[in-house]
Structure formats: C-alpha cells, structure tokens
Amino acid sequence: MYLKFLGVGAAFNYFTNNNCAYFKQNGKLYIFDMGEKICDKILALHLLDDVDEIVVLITHLHSDHIGSLEPFLYWIHFFSKKTVKVFYPLKDNLKKLLQLTGLDFDFEIYNDYSLIKDLKVEPVEVPHIPGSYAYFVYSKEINFYYSGDTSELLDRAVRELKSGKIDEMYHEVTTSLNAMIHTHISVLNNAFNMEERKKITLMHLANEETLNEGKKAGYNIALEEKVHG
Ligand SMILES: [Zn+2]
Ligand SMILES: [Zn+2]
Structure with a gap:
C-alpha cells in the first residue's frame, strides 16, 4: 500500500478521522482531501517538517473532505513559509466557499494539473454530488487510482488495474444498500478476482461491518496512522 x-x-x-490519504515524493507532500480534524493530525504527526511544498488534491466539497482546509490555510499563512497549492477542477466554487468562511488573505485554488511537475495527476468526474472527482496518478514510483466518493466503479479504472497500467487502486466502499451515492462492495466483488483484490485498498468506511466484509473478501483495508507519544 503506497x-x-x-x-x-x-x-x-466517529471511531476514526475523515478519510484522507497522503504520500511524499521529492520533498513534496501530496494529500487527498482535508476533512474535519485532518489539519490537527498533519501538525501532530509533523508531516510538514521534511517537505517544502504541499499539494492538496480535493475530490469534492462535502465537509468530511474539506472541513479543515480553511484552518490549514490559515495555519500555513500565519506560522509557515511553505508553499501550498490546492487543486480542484471547479476552482472558483472552492475559492468562493473559502472566502465565505472568512479567509481574508490572497490565496489561489488551481485547476491546471499540469502545474504539478513531478507526476501526472488526472481528475475524472464521478457520480456522487455535483462536482465530485476521482484521480488517476502516474509517477516514477507508482501509478494508482484514487476514487474519492463515488457511486460508480469506473470502467477505465477496472481496465487499467487489469492491464497493469495502474499498480494500485484506492476505492471508497459501502455495505449499506441505502447509501446510493457510494459504491456497494458487491460492485467491486463482481469486477475483481481474488488476485486483483490484493492490489485494491478499501477506504471511507462507515463502520466495523464494512471493514470486516472487505477483509473477508480479500481486499486491503486502509488503516489510520496514529499519533505516538
Ligand atoms: Zn461525499
Ligand atoms: Zn465522504
């Protein structure tokens, strides 16, 4: 699991923080979403200590995905000289939302993903709420798909995992038949054999039941990094 x-x-x-994943490459921290309490966690784990730049890739505007973006940008503005670049395809919507929360200094939201020089990041619109995006990421170290919140398993993601174009897939999941804006585990089960499931990590879990069903079906399960000491 990269x-x-x-x-x-x-x-x-309420047993775990909002879904949020990250990786570091070439002195940069890449982070998917910034839900409630994620800003605190970044600071508690000292994740910024060894990076010069932070690239935030937003999937959509539900609070569990952007809830602490505003305090994070404030914190950087007041206490750090590091560069933060926030990317979201509908950049004006996110900028307006942050301005309404009272961010009163100059900041930019970007939607030109070619500005990310070291890797290729491609957002793809997915069905969830309006303005929801998944990401394909291609880099020297690894290629992967990150679903964000979505009710659909993309054909392209299935194809690229099966052909080896992507090495890993990170997918949201639900075991509730009522959660219509999420992906039911049976959809994933129908698409992937046991060998393929080893390359898939389930995330955005609602409860223990989802975690256990995912494990039983042979997927990796995302695990929250803990603050030590
Ligand atoms: Zn959502
Ligand atoms: Zn969510």
Missing part, C-alpha cells in the same frame, strides 16, 4: 491514511472514515464514522 498511500498512508490520516483517517479512513466515512462522514458519520
């Missing part, structure tokens, strides 16, 4: 997780929970899972 990515590490600061939280693995769906919006109402």
Whole structure:
C-alpha cells in the first residue's frame, strides 16, 4: 500500500478521522482531501517538517473532505513559509466557499494539473454530488487510482488495474444498500478476482461491518496512522 491514511472514515464514522490519504515524493507532500480534524493530525504527526511544498488534491466539497482546509490555510499563512497549492477542477466554487468562511488573505485554488511537475495527476468526474472527482496518478514510483466518493466503479479504472497500467487502486466502499451515492462492495466483488483484490485498498468506511466484509473478501483495508507519544 503506497498511500498512508490520516483517517479512513466515512462522514458519520466517529471511531476514526475523515478519510484522507497522503504520500511524499521529492520533498513534496501530496494529500487527498482535508476533512474535519485532518489539519490537527498533519501538525501532530509533523508531516510538514521534511517537505517544502504541499499539494492538496480535493475530490469534492462535502465537509468530511474539506472541513479543515480553511484552518490549514490559515495555519500555513500565519506560522509557515511553505508553499501550498490546492487543486480542484471547479476552482472558483472552492475559492468562493473559502472566502465565505472568512479567509481574508490572497490565496489561489488551481485547476491546471499540469502545474504539478513531478507526476501526472488526472481528475475524472464521478457520480456522487455535483462536482465530485476521482484521480488517476502516474509517477516514477507508482501509478494508482484514487476514487474519492463515488457511486460508480469506473470502467477505465477496472481496465487499467487489469492491464497493469495502474499498480494500485484506492476505492471508497459501502455495505449499506441505502447509501446510493457510494459504491456497494458487491460492485467491486463482481469486477475483481481474488488476485486483483490484493492490489485494491478499501477506504471511507462507515463502520466495523464494512471493514470486516472487505477483509473477508480479500481486499486491503486502509488503516489510520496514529499519533505516538
Ligand atoms: Zn465522504
Ligand atoms: Zn461525499
């Protein structure tokens, strides 16, 4: 599992932080989403100590995905000289939202992903709420798909995992038949054999039941990194 997780929970899972994954490459921290309490966790784990730049890739605007983006940008503005670049395809919407929360200094949201020089990051719109995106990431070290929140398993992601174009897949999952805006585990089970499931990590978990069903079916399960000491 290439990515590490600061939280693995769906919006109402109070046993773990909101789902949030990260990796570091070439002195940069790449982080998917910044839900509630994620800013605290970044600081508690000293994740910024050995990086010069932070690249935040936003999947959509539900609070469990952007809840601590505003305090994070404030913290950087007041206490750090590091560069932060926040990317989201509908950049004006996110900028407006952050301005309404009172961010009163100059900041930019980017939607030109070619500005990320060291790796290729490609957002793809997915069905969840309007303005929801998954990401394909291609880099020297690894290629992977990160689903964000979505009710659909993308054909392209299935194809690329089976052909080896991507090495890993990180997918949200639900075991509730009522959670229509999420991906039911049976959809993943129908698409992948046991060997392929070893390359897939389930994330954005609502409860223990989802975790156990995922494990039983042979997937990796995202694990929240803990603060020591
Ligand atoms: Zn969510
Ligand atoms: Zn959502």
